Amino acid sequence: MEPTSTAPLAARASGKRVCDMVAERSLRDATGGVDYVVQDNGGPVYRSNRELNFAYCRVLLAGDAKGTDADLLEVRVAHGTDTNLLRDVYAGRKPQKYPVAEVPGYVEPQSFVDPEGAEHPGAVAKAQWGDWTIFLTLRRSPEGRDPSGDVVALSRQVADSLKLSKEREEPLPSAADLGVTATPDR
Structure with missing residues (x-):
């Protein structure tokens, strides 16, 4: 294991990337420098017209470990609106709101x-x-890291690496559209 930092992770990936989405240095810091292997790297998958279709990456502890107990990091990126996510956010059912303007979500x-x-x-x-x-x-x-801050930074690295825009083709469905009574801060 190499030494790692407890400093906040960067919002943009630089240097060598894991699965073409997150900075290797950030992954090492976020996991404490444990040895890992990339498995099931769907990576960014592009359509024939070079537009992103989806992306997937699973990073496991190195060694003989199997199953989800060995997972260090899993990233999934899919095109489309997740109405269950929006319902949870609008209804305030998750403890921490995602801290990026114009991006509904949770941590x-x-x-x-x-x-x-x-x-x-x-x-x-x-x-x-x-x-x-x-x-x-x-x-x-x-110990000494903020996993909630790390997942936000890593997800921002994913969005930056894949050049995902916060802009939408269609407006997001509102709480009323989804049959949810919105909490005041959502």
């Missing part, structure tokens, strides 16, 4: 268990980034 701190049974802090971020939904899970964060 949720969680705990995850590794293959040896040890519990680690982590977080999930889900955001409606323009016409795209970004879902990012960080399952292992070392």
